[in-house]
Amino acid sequence: MPSPTPVLAVENITKTYGIRTILDGVSLSINRGEIKVLIGPSGAGKSTLLQSINFLIQPDSGTVALEGQTINPHDKKALCAYRQQVGMIFQDFNLFDHLTALGNVEIGLIRVKHMIKNEARDRAVTELERVGLKQHTAHYPAQLSGGQKQRVSIARALAMEPKVMLLDEPTSALDPELIGEVHSVISKLGEAGMTMMLATHQIGFARHLAHEMIFMENGRIVEQGPPDVILDGAARQRTREFCSRISGAGEKR
Amino acid sequence: MKNGLRCLVVVLMAVMVISGGAFAAEKTLINGIDANYPPYSFIDKTGKPDGLDVMAVNWIAKEMGFKVKHQPTEWAAIIPSLKAKKIDFIASGMSVTPERKEQVNFTVSYYQTVMVLVAKDISALTVDQAINGNLKWGVQRGTSEAKWIEDNLLKKGKAFKLQQYDSAPLAMEDILNGRIDVAAVSTTSAEEFMLKGMAIRIIGKYGQPDDETAYAVRKEDTELYNKLNDGLKKLMATPYWQELKHQYGLR
Amino acid sequence: MSQGMTAIQEGFWYLLEGAWVNLIVVVGALIFGFLLGLPLALGQVYGGKILRRVFAVYVWFFRGIPLLVFLFLFYFGLVAWLDINLSAFTVAVIVLGLISAAYQSQTLRGALLSIPEGQMKAARALGMSDFQAIFRVILPQSIRLSIPGWSNEYAILLKDSAVTYALGVSELMSRTNHVASRTYQHLYLYITAGILFMILTYAGTRLMGMLQKRLTVPGYTR
Numbered sequence: 001m002p003s004p005t006p007v008l009a010v011e012n013i014t015k016t017y018g019i020r021t022i023l024d025g026v027s028l029s030i031n032r033g034e035i036k037v038l039i040g041p042s043g044a045g046k047s048t049l050l051q052s053i054n055f056l057i058q059p060d061s062g063t064v065a066l067e068g069q070t071i072n073p074h075d076k077k078a079l080c081a082y083r084q085q086v087g088m089i090f091q092d093f094n095l096f097d098h099l100t101a102l103g104n105v106e107i108g109l110i111r112v113k114h115m116i117k118n119e120a121r122d123r124a125v126t127e128l129e130r131v132g133l134k135q136h137t138a139h140y141p142a143q144l145s146g147g148q149k150q151r152v153s154i155a156r157a158l159a160m161e162p163k164v165m166l167l168d169e170p171t172s173a174l175d176p177e178l179i180g181e182v183h184s185v186i187s188k189l190g191e192a193g194m195t196m197m198l199a200t201h202q203i204g205f206a207r208h209l210a211h212e213m214i215f216m217e218n219g220r221i222v223e224q225g226p227p228d229v230i231l232d233g234a235a236r237q238r239t240r241e242f243c244s245r246i247s248g249a250g251e252k253r
Numbered sequence: 254m255k256n257g258l259r260c261l262v263v264v265l266m267a268v269m270v271i272s273g274g275a276f277a278a279e280k281t282l283i284n285g286i287d288a289n290y291p292p293y294s295f296i297d298k299t300g301k302p303d304g305l306d307v308m309a310v311n312w313i314a315k316e317m318g319f320k321v322k323h324q325p326t327e328w329a330a331i332i333p334s335l336k337a338k339k340i341d342f343i344a345s346g347m348s349v350t351p352e353r354k355e356q357v358n359f360t361v362s363y364y365q366t367v368m369v370l371v372a373k374d375i376s377a378l379t380v381d382q383a384i385n386g387n388l389k390w391g392v393q394r395g396t397s398e399a400k401w402i403e404d405n406l407l408k409k410g411k412a413f414k415l416q417q418y419d420s421a422p423l424a425m426e427d428i429l430n431g432r433i434d435v436a437a438v439s440t441t442s443a444e445e446f447m448l449k450g451m452a453i454r455i456i457g458k459y460g461q462p463d464d465e466t467a468y469a470v471r472k473e474d475t476e477l478y479n480k481l482n483d484g485l486k487k488l489m490a491t492p493y494w495q496e497l498k499h500q501y502g503l504r
Numbered sequence: 505m506s507q508g509m510t511a512i513q514e515g516f517w518y519l520l521e522g523a524w525v526n527l528i529v530v531v532g533a534l535i536f537g538f539l540l541g542l543p544l545a546l547g548q549v550y551g552g553k554i555l556r557r558v559f560a561v562y563v564w565f566f567r568g569i570p571l572l573v574f575l576f577l578f579y580f581g582l583v584a585w586l587d588i589n590l591s592a593f594t595v596a597v598i599v600l601g602l603i604s605a606a607y608q609s610q611t612l613r614g615a616l617l618s619i620p621e622g623q624m625k626a627a628r629a630l631g632m633s634d635f636q637a638i639f640r641v642i643l644p645q646s647i648r649l650s651i652p653g654w655s656n657e658y659a660i661l662l663k664d665s666a667v668t669y670a671l672g673v674s675e676l677m678s679r680t681n682h683v684a685s686r687t688y689q690h691l692y693l694y695i696t697a698g699i700l701f702m703i704l705t706y707a708g709t710r711l712m713g714m715l716q717k718r719l720t721v722p723g724y725t726r
Contacts, residue, residue: 090622107640160630337583
């Protein structure tokens with residue numbers, strides 16, 4: 001059976017700031033319905049990789065293809081069209097502070113998808129319900145807890161009907177007691193078949209969610225494979241060390 | 254720099270286009286006046302221009318068949334305003350001086366202004382003391398008297414200090430406040446001030462030749478010059494002129 | 505005393521009309537200054553190197569020259585040289601607006617720069633163009649932050665507008681002089697003018713305060 005065209009294929013991405021190499025020729029791809037989790041020490045380049053994939057950070061070289069179509073980041077129109085199809089979740093939420101939860105979800109629908117207002121509103125309410133925030137549609141970001149903010153940002157991304165979601169440490173800015181609600185939303189997304197690439201330090205959660213884990217260090221992919229293999233029997237010393245250091249590697253399923 | 258200038262011009266043009274409609278109205282000639290120069294020109298209780306020159310110009314305009322508007326203009330900038338076509342002529346007690354003659358054309362003279370020094374009414378100063386003492390003088394900025402005093406007294410080594418004011422009444426205020434000792438004004442103004450009850454007195458002439466007073470017109474504007482000149486001559490031949498002078502306290 | 509009160513009474517409507525002229529000049533200059541200051545600010549924050557340099561020169565130029573010099577330069581210099589018919593009032597609005605644009609652009613620029621980078625990233629990630637991101641996300645927040653600056657700008661412009669009497673704009677200051685020259689009640693009339701200016705300042709800053717309250721988003725304190 002020929003392998004299907006990946007939803008997203010990243011080829012040989014590099015990024016340097018001055019003399020520091022952040023990404024050193026990273027390649028990976030993800031198929032429909034797959035969930036890949038990036039792990040690795042801080043500064044390994046996970047966040048830069050995710051942001052390079054939708055060109056929020058301009059990589060120095062390398063290509064990104066969505067469903068086989070290579071993206072030209074200098075073609076502004078094509079870039080905007082591409083970004084609509086790639087949902088992005090940030091570590092610190094980046095909700096639009098001047099808009100309510102509803103406004104945050106609506107704005108992309110109205111301004112980017114040019115949906116009429118009523119439709120956009122209905123759609124936004126549906127998405128907020130989906131992340132359990134029906135009662136909070138009229139609240140401003142400053143009136144929401146961190147977990148609620150992150151769920152709004154997930155609803156905002158979902159409303160655009162992305163083909164793939166990139167989640168950049170979605171819970172690392174949250175108090176421990178708020179992490180669960182966000183994890184459960186992400187888990188549900190996974191169960192519903194959303195294609196996702198997630199960077200996290202929550203190894204237990206990653207083990208439970210991931211189809212494949214990717215261990216990054218110093219801007220490179222060091223090792224990748226099924227969670228059990230990476231977490232319990234990693235071939236490389238560095239990966240093993242990292243996994244045992246971080247949250248006791250998490251319990252087996 | 255060049256970009257800044259071009260930017261300026263672009264903005265200007267835009268404003269012109271926007272406000273262009275406002276200038277389409279029928280051409281009214283504009284008389285630039287010093288609205289702080291009674292009795293020649295000032296603003297009355299109702300906020301309208303009044304004064305000898307205002308009334309005289311109104312008469313001339315009617316006689317010669319043109320429309321006129323009296324535009325209060327800062328005195329120190331009144332000749333630049335005329336040359337920049339912000340105003341069309343100046344009928345506001347303006348003295349004829351050689352320097353001004355180089356810039357503008359003057360009509361026939363309609364009044365001889367006698368320049369005097371005034372001081373507080375209780376002051377015992379004499380003109381001689383004022384000129385040779387170490388005193389403070391006041392004068393209105395941009396006037397013929399200001400120029401004359403600088404050229405003929407200060408540059409010839411007199412020791413007094415000359416304080417310049419935006420208007421003659423402000424100089425009067427400062428005499429009363431004691432900030433200056435004397436001020437150079439026309440007898441017309443001085444009499445007007447005293448009539449209003451200001452505690453000042455004329456101490457005498459300080460040597461400036463009598464000024465001819467006339468209307469000023471742009472040099473190239475001969476048509477208007479003729480109209481004003483002819484109109485003014487006609488006016489001075491009527492009894493109304495004597496009435497006007499009497500009404501505004503001029504002899 | 506009674507003479508002073510009579511002078512104020514007689515001249516009151518004339519002065520009030522003058523205050524109205526000041527207000528119109530200021531509001532006109534604020535609006536013109538905003539319309540010009542906004543692209544200046546955007547250019548300084550998001551523009552290329554050359555644009556940034558040109559705009560910085562504009563700001564430097566218009567902040568560096570005293571208002572009166574600029575009024576004369578414009579009214580008797582440029583306007584006369586270009587031989588166009590602009591009233592003193594129009595020139596006052598333009599000149600105050602040009603200067604205000606320089607100041608307003610600096611206020612706005614500061615506000616734009618204070619919006620966290622993540623807001624721009626989030627907008628782009630949704631598929632917004634840079635233009636949309638700026639106008640739908642960054643500016644609405646920056647403008648809220650700029651309102652206190654405008655309040656300040658209004659008060660400054662109001663005081664600056666008194667200087668336009670030098671062009672013969674029939675505003676409060678020149679009218680006060682007119683009445684004083686006729687009645688010789690300078691003290692009383694200048695006090696009246698001062699009070700009118702203070703009332704205008706107070707009313708304007710209150711209005712800005714109300715605007716700020718209206719636009720305030722709960723918990724939005726940056």
